[in-house]
Amino acid sequence: MNAAIAALGSLDWSLPATGRGALAVWRRNFLVWRKLMWPSLLFNFGEPLIYLVGLGYGLGGFIGRMAELPYLTFLATGVLASSAMNTATMEGLYSVYSRMVPQQTYEGMLATPLTVDDVVAGEMLWCASKGLISSVAILIVAALMGAIDPTDSLYCLPVFLLVGFCFAGPALMMAAMSRSFDFFAYYMTLVITPMFMLCGVFFPVTSLPPALQDIVFFLPLTHAVLLIRPLAAGLPVSDVALHVTVLAVYAVIGFYIAVLLLRRRLIT
């Protein structure tokens, strides 16, 4: 307990101060991605295609409609949200850890005018961008399959970015605390997979037992789904301010804590 208090006392609590340097970090990651773009995009398109064909057509044939939407549409609009979550999370865990530990990319950056705050801001921006890319890939696949009308769904684009930010922060926090890649299995199994299964991607949250619904309501993916599904399906959206606020609060708090933890890790 005393050690925990001492650790809190030793943190640099000053508010993040980031500048144009964050864009330089984003640009570096973008240029690496561009080199490996085709396999990466193949994955972005291939994975949702399998979900939508397998579950949407296969399972959907038995289900018919769910919450007044054809099941394929229900599923596609849920996966739009979960994919931004998964992609931003994987980038924030595995890719960030690779750059931080084996590649020592941040050590190189911190010998230039870039600060830890710039690195975290740039990485969050990049994680959110990857989330956007993967959700847009699903948007295209779902539109081609006739599950959604693409003209309705352009409003989703900023929401994909917001969802990416929301999950990038906690992922960066995990990366900052981790001593190996193996540690991330806990986070994936205990946090991300339950959200993926329970937050309304595959079935409405209202079909869960009431006690579980109360918990699920605090999880960010629930709000991402409640925002994206009606937007992408061309239905009226309710409680926009609430959903945006929840996602933004997770994003801002995640960013701040990630900055604190990475300052401690990278600045000795």
Added chain:
Amino acid sequence: MPALMTAADNIVVARALSKHFGEHTAVRGIDLDIPRGGCFGLLGPNGAGKTTTLRMILGQSHPTGGSLHVLGLPMPESIRAVRRRLGVVPQQDNLDPDFTVVENLVIYAGYFGLSRGQVQSRIDELLDFVELRSRADTRINTLSGGMKRRLSVARALVNDPEVLVLDEPTTGFDPQVRHLIWTRLRGLKKSGKTMILTTHYMEEAERLCDEIMIMDHGRIMAHGAPRALIREHVEPEVIEVHHCPPALAERLALDRANRLEHVGETLYCYTPDSGNVVPLLEGVSGLTWLIRPANLEDVFLRLTGRELRE
């Protein structure tokens, strides 16, 4: 005015600078002045505090006591402004494995806010300087260790820094690479860049450094020009005698000017004048010995001891 002049001429000014990690003290209140121009060497065994000192100068570690000014600016408050004017060659290369040689330099220049157009001609010069022009479009993972190191030197110069900081620049490299890097560093020194380097190689320090500071246990043990340190801390000549018979060791010890040290099977005789010692050695048949001038390594071992540091 002389005091002001001195302050402006010093790249690094530290007063009572210290760094604690919990219970452990890495740097114990050192005063340090690194002058502009020339090469300043930080020497010490593992755990002496030299890397921590270097990291504080770079703003990668924050002091827990005392004051530190780099290029006249307070640290760590002025991290961005200071790092804009520094170039760093890290102990372990951290080049971007996904990029080519040129891309590594362009992206790194971007971290300084410099665009490709602004640095293109400089990058061409740097590639010539480190002899990597023919490898410009090669991916990093196909380069040899020596090539990577040379690219790290080029990368550290991409912002045309006033000060080049090198953390063990040639550790683990073959003599060809070491000599090429030394030649390049001497060229940079001549062109007016200030260099701060840490090294384990006394030979490297003697060849490159104008001024040396030896640290141990977080303190400064000695400070001065390499030749002056040798004059000050050890006798001018060293005779190494293998399997020295005890009787001979006793006779050598009779001369109070000699200082003897037994290390394993070897006797080190530090002496002001080998002319007095050699006749004694020549009297013993079959004895293996060699005579050499004292060097920085003798100073280093005298000040920091011979026990292993892990």
